[in-house]
Amino acid sequence: MGVRTLRGKVAVAGIGETTYYKHGKAPDAEFKLALQAILAAAQDAGIDPREIDGFASYSNDRNDPSRIAAALGTRELRFSNMQWGGGGGGGGAAVGNAAAAVATGLADCVVVFRALAQGQFARFGQGPQTKTISGNKAYEAPYGMMSPGQQYAMKVMRFMHEHGVKQEALRAIALASYHHAQANPRAVMHGRPLDEATYDASRWIVEPFHLFDCCMENDGAAALILVSAERAKDLKQKPTYVLASAGGSHHRCGAPSHNDPIYATSNFTTVAPHLYDMAGISARDVDVLQCYENFTGGVLMSLVEHGFFPAEAANDFLKPENLFAKGGKLPLNTSGGNLAECYMHGLELQIEAVRQLRGQSTSQVADVDVSMVVAGPMVTPVSSCIFGSEATL
């Protein structure tokens, strides 16, 4: 077997999304939102949606590919894929799974999609309201620990303690997302700027997370269409090549009841090296980064574990101006991200990474050749992916 890699074999040909709404405010059913995003991506790519022969999603998306394929009248279904576990951590892996299917001939035209309508279904940020609870959750819920923010706060608290990271570092991550959302009319927080004083005065959700350290909860849908690199060259948009995707987590990351041996981690310590190996680049080659903010503390640890700076340099590096699209050392979350554009479970970050390579972002970074996405820090499995321009091939 030759070198096993996805590098340069597959490209994103189309991107699509619905209007993004506050949670519970979507006027449409979740399944309809999924259809709208997929059709928009096909239109963007300039392909007949009936050509789609594969579907990839994550986090137990409720919209079954067989139903979508029937609804859209696709000619045949060849690939129907779900990334197990990990919530938003599956976003990069779903792109990787779709790319692997195309690269190996399992399918020719695969759509990665995610749809959420939390009015129609349950919310993320509330605990179970059952009378009893069992298994791992029984070691948390009776102690008032039920939401993702609560489950991950202790990881971040420990990391900040070990490395002397200050609250201002988390604040910079929040300010960067809100800053970029002000240029993005699609962003739910467009027209709602955030400054340091407002952040500092905002209520605690769970220490060390203020209100603005926590993602929104939103309704909508997003989709990306992947085809072979050869096919992408003949389509409407400038191709965005998949340079790498990596997913997973370290030894016993999923040990029950917070017994992960590393613990104070975003879970990318083993994943990031695989990512860079496949892409053939290092952190300093990354021109723009979308890093999933479930909580800002997860971004902090992800940036360290992807090699952008050592933990001890976090307080110096994480200043808002270093993270801005214009002139920043590491332009971060340039659409507004999960905090301020939309919490489309991070798939909107993949779309923004593609926009940056096409030159279509509302906070465009100059001369982008390498555009990277980090999905769902602190969950397991996590994943990341790297997209590149034709010049990187």
Next chain:
Amino acid sequence: MSQVNKSYLPEGLPIPAAEPLDEPFWSGLRKNKIRVQRCKACSNWQWGPEWVCHKCHSFDIGWEEIEGKGRIFSWTRMWHPVHPALNGHGAYITVLVEIPHAGNIRMIGNLLGDPMQKVEIGAMVEASFEHHEASDPPFSLLHWKCAA
């Protein structure tokens, strides 16, 4: 070790229901005992419970009572109510306690005392059992308080 009568958090949160895998833990708390898994084949400590030993893959795992002492590995103060039973209750503290005499396994509980107290990672804590006798079914929780 001590017992507390008034519960740290309001009644109405989900009640822990033992499963075959973790029944010795929950029934132990009812008797003021902390019982955790220890492999009979290789003596590896293991928490939370699993059917197999992660070190040697033996399925012959026993339960051993441990002394209720440990040190704070991490913590958080929770403010936002994530359940209707917590509405209006205010902040409370959750700690992750490392047990040095049981292979450094970690256990979760609330930190008793002033919810606004200063919490130090590394501080020594002692176990405290909270019995919910009036609950249906009755159950007990494991909490922690700073060592005297």
